[in-house]
Amino acid sequence: MPERSSLFTSSVGTKLIMAITGCLLFLFIVIHLLGNLQLYLGQETFNAYGQSLKDLPTPITWGIRITLIVLVGLHSLSAIRLVRINRAAKPNKYKHSHYNKTSYAARTMIYSGLIIGAFVLYHLAHYTFLWTHPEYALWHDGAGRHDIYRMVIAGFRSPIISLFYLIAVGLLCIHLSHGLSSMFQSLGIQRCTRNFLKKSGRIIAWIVFLGYASIPISILLGVVTSEGIPS
Ligand code: HEM
Numbered sequence: 001m002p003e004r005s006s007l008f009t010s011s012v013g014t015k016l017i018m019a020i021t022g023c024l025l026f027l028f029i030v031i032h033l034l035g036n037l038q039l040y041l042g043q044e045t046f047n048a049y050g051q052s053l054k055d056l057p058t059p060i061t062w063g064i065r066i067t068l069i070v071l072v073g074l075h076s077l078s079a080i081r082l083v084r085i086n087r088a089a090k091p092n093k094y095k096h097s098h099y100n101k102t103s104y105a106a107r108t109m110i111y112s113g114l115i116i117g118a119f120v121l122y123h124l125a126h127y128t129f130l131w132t133h134p135e136y137a138l139w140h141d142g143a144g145r146h147d148i149y150r151m152v153i154a155g156f157r158s159p160i161i162s163l164f165y166l167i168a169v170g171l172l173c174i175h176l177s178h179g180l181s182s183m184f185q186s187l188g189i190q191r192c193t194r195n196f197l198k199k200s201g202r203i204i205a206w207i208v209f210l211g212y213a214s215i216p217i218s219i220l221l222g223v224v225t226s227e228g229i230p231s
Helices: 004-009 012-040 043-053 058-089 107-127 134-138 148-156 160-186 191-220
Strands: none
Touching: 004 058, 012 043, 012 058, 012 148, 012 160, 012 191, 043 148, 107 148, 107 160, 148 160, 148 191, 160 191
16 A cells, blocks of 8 residues: 555556546546436526526535636646656657557547636636626526526537537547546556446536537527517
8 A cells, every 4th residue: 555645646547546546536527418418408407507607605606616617727737747757667668669559549638638627717708707708697587597508509609610619529529538438547446347437438528518519509500599589
């Protein structure tokens, strides 16, 4: 059993922190997707969902936000630490590269992670703090709730914005498909179960991608529209 200090600085400890923080972030991604899919249930349901989030007591809202920031921070720091540990362990990595044996997802984890991070910052400015479109703050429905239904539809009517979201959720899918299988390995799950979970991880990542991607696509195609809704 490693000492407590080495548990957090060793490769095994760092991988464990990555796995636990990644697992909790994944949980947020699934819950957020389920919330967003309510867009298909119409303006009333989607705005009521948005309002229920706004009605949460401030300590809970900020508790969740601070937890997410800490999780992203720990996840990123562990990624940087692992790259350093791996480099130190393989000084001749270019001579004896395992490049061809690792998957595309595994090789690009740090880049997909950075782009997803940049996307989340833009996403917060777009739909949470409304810095990119301050006028959205004035949109309310008949019940006086913030009209996030019209806001999301207006946002994704722009092909450029939709394309950016599609690329970001595509990278998220690639990141998740490798991240989920590494997580099962770091958590010490047995090889035979792990192979099954690896496949399941890939399928889950695809489901998450299709769920998120369906939103901008169905808005661009006019399947979900705010036409006829009084503004
Ligand atoms: C089609 C894709 C997505 C849609 C339609 C969407 C929609 C939204 C909306 C409407 C909000 C603001 C909620 C409100 O304040 O009323 C929000 C917040 C947020 N979204 Fe997304 N989202 C999408 C994808 C993602 C992805 C892929 C991630 C993470 C990787 C993400 C992370 C967040 C975070 C962290 C917040 C802030 C939560 C808070 O208020 O603290 N979203 N999203």
